[in-house]
Amino acid sequence: MYRLLYPLRTFLIVSGHEETNVMTADWVTVLSMKPFMVGVAIAPKRYTHKLIEECKEFVVAVPSVDMLKDAWIAGTISGPKKLEKLAITFIESEKVKVKSIKEALANLECKLVDKQSYGDHTFFVGEVINYTYNKDAFPNNMPDLKHKFLAHVGLEKFATFSEQIYEAG
Amino acid sequence: MYRLLYPLRTFLIVSGHEETNVMTADWVTVLSMKPFMVGVAIAPKRYTHKLIEECKEFVVAVPSVDMLKDAWIAGTISGPKKLEKLAITFIESEKVKVKSIKEALANLECKLVDKQSYGDHTFFVGEVINYTYNKDAFPNNMPDLKHKFLAHVGLEKFATFSEQIYEAG
Numbered sequence: 001m002y003r004l005l006y007p008l009r010t011f012l013i014v015s016g017h018e019e020t021n022v023m024t025a026d027w028v029t030v031l032s033m034k035p036f037m038v039g040v041a042i043a044p045k046r047y048t049h050k051l052i053e054e055c056k057e058f059v060v061a062v063p064s065v066d067m068l069k070d071a072w073i074a075g076t077i078s079g080p081k082k083l084e085k086l087a088i089t090f091i092e093s094e095k096v097k098v099k100s101i102k103e104a105l106a107n108l109e110c111k112l113v114d115k116q117s118y119g120d121h122t123f124f125v126g127e128v129i130n131y132t133y134n135k136d137a138f139p140n141n142m143p144d145l146k147h148k149f150l151a152h153v154g155l156e157k158f159a160t161f162s163e164q165i166y167e168a169g
Numbered sequence: 170m171y172r173l174l175y176p177l178r179t180f181l182i183v184s185g186h187e188e189t190n191v192m193t194a195d196w197v198t199v200l201s202m203k204p205f206m207v208g209v210a211i212a213p214k215r216y217t218h219k220l221i222e223e224c225k226e227f228v229v230a231v232p233s234v235d236m237l238k239d240a241w242i243a244g245t246i247s248g249p250k251k252l253e254k255l256a257i258t259f260i261e262s263e264k265v266k267v268k269s270i271k272e273a274l275a276n277l278e279c280k281l282v283d284k285q286s287y288g289d290h291t292f293f294v295g296e297v298i299n300y301t302y303n304k305d306a307f308p309n310n311m312p313d314l315k316h317k318f319l320a321h322v323g324l325e326k327f328a329t330f331s332e333q334i335y336e337a338g
Contacts, residue, residue, distance in 0.1 A: 005180070062173060138172065
């Protein structure tokens with residue numbers, strides 16, 4: 001019943017040097033502010049698992065609902081044969097050799113710094129050494145919900161945030 | 170710019186045996202399906218950090234927007250003195266000595282199985298050995314968005330999901 005923590009945000013994980021692959025991952029978290037570090041849990045059978053172990057880099061790309069079709073393909077078809085079905089445009093990253101995604105709202109360029117095996121997944125830990133983002137989607141360093149950040153409800157169901165802000169304090 | 174991954178879901182972390190404390194955490198992820206494992210990144214200065222290290226258990230509680238005031242207090246006031254300000258009702262968990270939260274939509278009872286230091290936070294890994302949840306909030310093992318699961322946009326701003334479901338595939 002891991003879905004008790006759902007909906008969770010859905011991200012795209014890009015990896016590979018000689019070849020590029022992309023997969024969808026919900027199990028992504030921030031780990032540290034300074035240095036900026038993130039972690040992503042990936043099943044060993046995934047092609048991206050092999051690519052990250054080889055190239056020791058990955059990019060976490062932030063999709064909007066507009067990229068739902070690509071997120072679904074990247075999450076349900078395994079390996080590089082999915083690439084021809086995707087509408088995604090890969091572009092050069094600034095500080096890693098792994099590609100970024102042009103259509104994404106943000107791309108976090110990560111160097112692998114640790115990996116741990118937890119149950120049926122491997123937890124890859126990356127230091128975010130550079131990032132690029134759509135300035136309109138993150139005014140004042142905070143997400144603007146009108147950009148419809150993608151979240152996964154379960155199976156083929158996805159959602160985004162209501163634009164209503166609840167102010168605490 | 171860790172907020173490039175925001176909004177992220179906000180959870181409440183309960184810990185302690187002799188004394189109970191609760192804090193708010195956004196940096197929470199699923200790590201494994203079988204066994205069901207979760208991870209949470211907590212700063213060493215947090216009182217909950219000490220409690221988890223001592224009692225080696227924690228509960229991840231799932232708040233709705235209705236619990237926003239409590240989530241804010243639990244996230245901004247440190248240590249047990251916050252407890253008197255909270256409207257939360259602590260109840261016995263079924264399989265761990267750490268308390269659960271009556272008002273939460275779900276409570277995941279975790280045994281600490283690993284911890285790693287990543288940058289300025291400690292990543293605590295727990296095996297979820299039991300869980301209780303509001304059946305109405307998770308019909309067919311999937312979240313029902315009308316229950317207004319809480320997400321953090323940044324600073325004092327929070328949000329929840331729009332009820333519109335986007336079907337992929």
